Amino acid sequence: MIRNNDKVKPSEPLWLLYVEPQDPPSEQPVIDLLTRGMAAALNASEPYGDVTRGFHVCSCGAHSDNVEHKLPTGDITNSLAVHYLAYHRKELVGEQLGYVLALVRFCLDRGGLKEADPTPEQLQKPQPRPLHQVISDYHREASRKRAKPVLLQPIADDKDITCDEEYDE
Numbered sequence: 001m002i003r004n005n006d007k008v009k010p011s012e013p014l015w016l017l018y019v020e021p022q023d024p025p026s027e028q029p030v031i032d033l034l035t036r037g038m039a040a041a042l043n044a045s046e047p048y049g050d051v052t053r054g055f056h057v058c059s060c061g062a063h064s065d066n067v068e069h070k071l072p073t074g075d076i077t078n079s080l081a082v083h084y085l086a087y088h089r090k091e092l093v094g095e096q097l098g099y100v101l102a103l104v105r106f107c108l109d110r111g112g113l114k115e116a117d118p119t120p121e122q123l124q125k126p127q128p129r130p131l132h133q134v135i136s137d138y139h140r141e142a143s144r145k146r147a148k149p150v151l152l153q154p155i156a157d158d159k160d161i162t163c164d165e166e167y168d169e
């Protein structure tokens with residue numbers, strides 16, 4: 001956890017929240033200081049670099065705009081930053097959240113920004129998945145669990161090796 005606001009401004013810009021969530025999004029968005037502070041920071045951001053960098057697409061289907069965003073601290077993020085904080089909070093590791101908190105504190109305490117309600121475009125509420133996708137996700141998850149590696153034990157030379165177990169499939 002970063003405690004001292006005076007020491008959080010990094011000299012190199014950070015590329016924040018370029019993440020690839022694997023789990024389904026939470027049903028309800030987490031709208032707290034981090035989400036509202038990031039919304040404020042994104043509102044005050046400037047486009048950074050080429051506009052043709054392409055889209056970031058989240059595993060839940062949410063997609064970013066086609067430009068990186070330079071935040072008031074000089075750090076870079078993408079327009080899904082608010083979405084990740086709101087719907088994929090539990091997958092963000094502590095270090096990421098520590099940087100986001102430092103960024104938000106800097107913007108609010110020293111940058112003069114006010115917390116902002118995230119816009120629908122920033123939130124990108126996940127849409128219910130069609131049934132066939134839910135089913136194919138289920139099968140993929142099930143086969144991933146089945147495919148756990150099995151530790152093989154050495155077999156003593158004098159032991160009879162029989163193969164009387166039936167295969168599951």
Ligand SMILES: [Zn+2]
Pocket residue numbers: 021025058059060061062083087088126
């Ligand atoms: Zn998502």
